[in-house]
Amino acid sequence: MNYDAEAAACRAQVEAALDRAVPEDIPEPLRGAMRYALLTPGKRLRPMLLIKSHEMLSPAGEDVLSFATAMEMIHAYSLVHDDLPAMDNDVLRRGQPTCHVAYGEAMAILAGDGLLNLAHETMLNSAHPRAFPAARAISRYAGSYGMVGGQALDITFTGKSPDRAVIERMQTGKTAALFQAAVTAGLILAGADEKLVAAGAEYGLGLGRAFQIIDDLLDLTSDAAMLGKTPGKDTAAGKLTWPSAVGETQAREDARLWTERAIDALAPFGNNADFLRDTARQALNRIR
């Protein structure tokens, strides 16, 4: 199977699981707002990374799929809160009105809270023998030293000129942390040893850093139809981006270097890592 077909098959499996993932006994319109945020079309990259990381070592069953939906819930909640008027004030996301535009600000705040909580509930409901350490890894990367911490640095330093180390820490938290969560959790569920889990974390870091730099570059050059969100907004809002810190040429070079680093980290997995390698290459192709 080629990469696109394999990705499409995995994505279809994830979409079906996401459609079942929000329990029916949640009161409306909260449930609707949570589903709206979770089911808005997307690449489903984080759930796919979790499943495909697991499959490097052994086939992924229903339990692994539920962890994959938890990853997307965490991603979706972070987008809902990130788009709020007090945060990035975005009205368009993945080509659709953002959650607070569709459901109001109060319900969007609660839908985000509900999705973050449901992610943990989903993982804690698992009967998988390694559910506990896998949930621990995801929770740590998603939290205040990981994704939430990255968002906080983003807010704190918008409109300022911090050194590169701050931007690097911000982008590692904002983007790489959830990739690392997905890959390491997939590997932990599959029974990987510490060395393999560390290799997975290194891949997630490289992919995440490359991915964010590529996003920054696309924000400079694309239109709304292609991005599915408002372009040029980061720069206009005084957001920290890698190209603004190092220039566009160096940023392109850095995206390539981080992609290489991600691919190099996959060596211990041999040919089983081809899908993850191609994922990193495809991301880089977006700026070619």
Place this chain on the structure above:
Amino acid sequence: MNYDAEAAACRAQVEAALDRAVPEDIPEPLRGAMRYALLTPGKRLRPMLLIKSHEMLSPAGEDVLSFATAMEMIHAYSLVHDDLPAMDNDVLRRGQPTCHVAYGEAMAILAGDGLLNLAHETMLNSAHPRAFPAARAISRYAGSYGMVGGQALDITFTGKSPDRAVIERMQTGKTAALFQAAVTAGLILAGADEKLVAAGAEYGLGLGRAFQIIDDLLDLTSDAAMLGKTPGKDTAAGKLTWPSAVGETQAREDARLWTERAIDALAPFGNNADFLRDTARQALNRIR
């Protein structure tokens, strides 16, 4: 030891644990905002309930204390988000400026997210043999069929006149769910069987319903200095309250009935439940 002395000793233990609970490697000002929300003076009722429920069966160690801090993190995050301008728009909480007044709205949203995530991280970092089922219970009560669901009903029906069943479901979610979480998690950690856990859930329900009705009654009659928050606001904002649905006299009677129901549920624990009984009685004394 009398009730007040025992409560003060337990509260002091919780305060010390809360002061250590937010890790130092979280970037500022996020860490400061999380600590501000978590350490604002409060009754620490939920952590105390968790510890004292555990102590009905066996002494509570360091692991149990960490679950107690997780309970307070969930409570604190819900207050931070609840106070936001898009939600209840409260500027005063426990006698101090609310988190978004002190740290700005964006950082308050992230501090809430950070605290909810940290609660789960804290539980997932536990090496206690029953950490997984205890965390599962807390996560379920805190989520979209529990506390978050109650908040959503509150938002949805503000200014409307729903039937009593809706108000009951709303108040059960908003207030009773976290009491049930604390008591059942304490019992699960202590190794209680299903029957005892169910008795604890029934106590939490009764205490929570009584507590919310008492809060509603106090909001009608108290001043800011006594409440530590803006009084009369619920009624002015068209919030659903129990007295507004059934009248003040019936609400007083219902608070008494729910308190009795809570106390009755403790029968299987015998004299070991005296602290939990007194907790319910003390709550009721606030409106006497």
